[in-house]
Amino acid sequence: MIIHSIKTFNFRNLESSSLEFSPHANFISGLNGQGKTNLLEAIYWISALNGKKGTASDAYKYGERSFRISADITFEGIRHTVDLHVEGRSRKLTIDGSPPKRKRDYLRNVLVVDFFPEDLLILLMEPALRRRFLDIACTQFDLTHEEVLRRFKRTLEQRNSLLKNEEFIDPGVIDTFDRPLAELSAQITISRLILLENLGKRTDEIFREGIGEKYAAELSYLTSVDGIPSRADPETANQASTYNKIYYDLYSENRQRDFLAKRTTSGPHRDDFAMTLNGKTVRTFASRGEVRSAMFALHLARFHVLAEKRKIEPVVLIDDVMSELDHNRRQRVLELLPPGQVFLTSCDPPENLDSIVPGEIFHFEVDGGKVRSLD
Numbered sequence: 001m002i003i004h005s006i007k008t009f010n011f012r013n014l015e016s017s018s019l020e021f022s023p024h025a026n027f028i029s030g031l032n033g034q035g036k037t038n039l040l041e042a043i044y045w046i047s048a049l050n051g052k053k054g055t056a057s058d059a060y061k062y063g064e065r066s067f068r069i070s071a072d073i074t075f076e077g078i079r080h081t082v083d084l085h086v087e088g089r090s091r092k093l094t095i096d097g098s099p100p101k102r103k104r105d106y107l108r109n110v111l112v113v114d115f116f117p118e119d120l121l122i123l124l125m126e127p128a129l130r131r132r133f134l135d136i137a138c139t140q141f142d143l144t145h146e147e148v149l150r151r152f153k154r155t156l157e158q159r160n161s162l163l164k165n166e167e168f169i170d171p172g173v174i175d176t177f178d179r180p181l182a183e184l185s186a187q188i189t190i191s192r193l194i195l196l197e198n199l200g201k202r203t204d205e206i207f208r209e210g211i212g213e214k215y216a217a218e219l220s221y222l223t224s225v226d227g228i229p230s231r232a233d234p235e236t237a238n239q240a241s242t243y244n245k246i247y248y249d250l251y252s253e254n255r256q257r258d259f260l261a262k263r264t265t266s267g268p269h270r271d272d273f274a275m276t277l278n279g280k281t282v283r284t285f286a287s288r289g290e291v292r293s294a295m296f297a298l299h300l301a302r303f304h305v306l307a308e309k310r311k312i313e314p315v316v317l318i319d320d321v322m323s324e325l326d327h328n329r330r331q332r333v334l335e336l337l338p339p340g341q342v343f344l345t346s347c348d349p350p351e352n353l354d355s356i357v358p359g360e361i362f363h364f365e366v367d368g369g370k371v372r373s374l375d
């Protein structure tokens, strides 16, 4: 996948000029608050059909009620003109002038891996952020996962609203929710375990051999459910019926407790994952620079795992990853950038970029929402 050009209309503070990109590295520099992140966010919107930060209305230029992004993108080997118009809840997408039959078909062919500064919080803050990371990555890995998550969420909400009932609940009624919930829980858990296993190996390689960090990085699944492991093994993919039974027994046994708590107290919606360095949790152990290296390694691992699984080379968006890294780590991170199309922002352009990053590099400078090509 390659984004050849983009033009935004009423998108955040960006001026509407047409920008041509390199199929390799695109380096975007500028002072704080000029629009570097906004440009990456526009690329994210046209590729994922939703935003990174806030709601759609946060992305309308102040005082406007909609925005539009138009881009020339090659996917499935053909160059297309893609146009996205966002207004309220509506997202009108056209490809070469006509709406696609299903937006999902478009999402199947375009793929971004993004690393924004707020992603650092994933390893440092509450479990909900890590579950969100898992859900997005599992969906990118296998698009059918989105439907599994949607059904899980709906069934969980239905079970929870039943538990909020003040009156006695017929166990037969709650059982009609426990069965599908157990089946969906098993599917979600298997996807998460397999994803973490694939990411874990790559993350450690990149972290230690690529960036040159001294600790062994490991990813493990954190669950309080007895019988669900913290790491996948070669049999995990075939264990749907075993996990289904574990979850069904869990939900049945927890009915009384859940009724008192008025919610489903245990299940994949409460689970978490941890990254450890030499067995110690990143959150409480790692330095700022090591957290950045660890997150960079995790995102780059996601790129490689996705590229292999989906047979698409994702576009990579890296916002401001260089700050807080020392000279050697910066150099290593730049050397590790994947060979496909990359968009990279930083306040100061790194030195010797041309000798480190392969392919044609385009340089841009953003000033007050105006993006200028420096080449």
Ligand SMILES: Nc1ncnc2c1ncn2[C@@H]1O[C@H](COP(=O)(O)OP(=O)(O)OP(=O)(O)O)[C@@H](O)[C@H]1O
Binding pocket: 011, 012, 013, 030, 031, 032, 033, 034, 035, 036, 037, 038, 039, 058, 059, 060, 061, 062, 320, 347, 366
């Ligand atoms: N909806 C909007 N309409 C107009 N301007 C906006 C909108 N949303 C954000 N901005 C402005 O866009 C400006 C640029 O934001 P952006 O996050 O892209 O800066 P940046 O160049 O990435 O800066 P930094 O180096 O600090 O990360 C900010 O000053 C912000 O106030």
Ligand SMILES: [Mg+2]
Binding pocket: 036, 037, 038, 319, 320
């Ligand atoms: Mg920024």
